[in-house]
Amino acid sequence: MKASQATKTGPHGRVAGLLEELGETLGLIIESARRGEDLHIFQYKASARDILVGLDRELNFELAGDLSQTLRVMYNEAAKRIQLDGMEAYVERIESAREMILEIEKAWTEIVSFN
Template identity: 60%
Template sequence: MTLQSGAHFIRSYQTVERESRDLVSGPYFPVAILFEELGKALNLIIESAKSGEDARRLRYQANAQAILIDLGKELDFEAAGDLAQTLRILYSEAAKRIQLEGGASRIERIESAQEMIHEIKKTWTEIVKLN
């Protein structure tokens, strides 16, 4: 490792450490954990659906639904107003897409819910960095 690449590694580590500290502090930590767990659950739903493991898929669907409910409980309608309302609608739509049944299109709907949640998480993380 060169001195330059070592310095780059240290800066990268410091950036990750600072971002992690920001997420862990204050009211952001519970939501960060919920997004992480939801991402894992959605991946497992897709994996289970592709392999035809319906019992596993149903278990992960129930877990994802519970996480979406918990994310909804974290919304502060007084402070966030329209944004909180929009997130509630998006969480509800994601829940519908996860719950729907039906062959190959089921996986596409779950993947669309996964993309939706990923975009919300990415935007939320950027907002946290600004605060």
């Protein structure tokens, strides 16, 4: 489900769309890093940061306090891994952030299918 489709399905759908978009964007960062395309990396990192901000805005601490707090910690960790530059194992850090997001997306998709 793309973010444009997700908007029609309420908050759960928006989150599902944002998670999918983030996973795709992280994949683009990895591909660009392997090709040495610094400008693309910069652009995709900015997009990933914006998506993470959007995901954070969707957190509902009143409805899902502990879960929301856990997701906030995971989103912050993903942001840290994405933003670090110039260090060894950059691609591996992005891949680990992507795997973390894909696990969240998988669980979220299951939640959305029950609504």
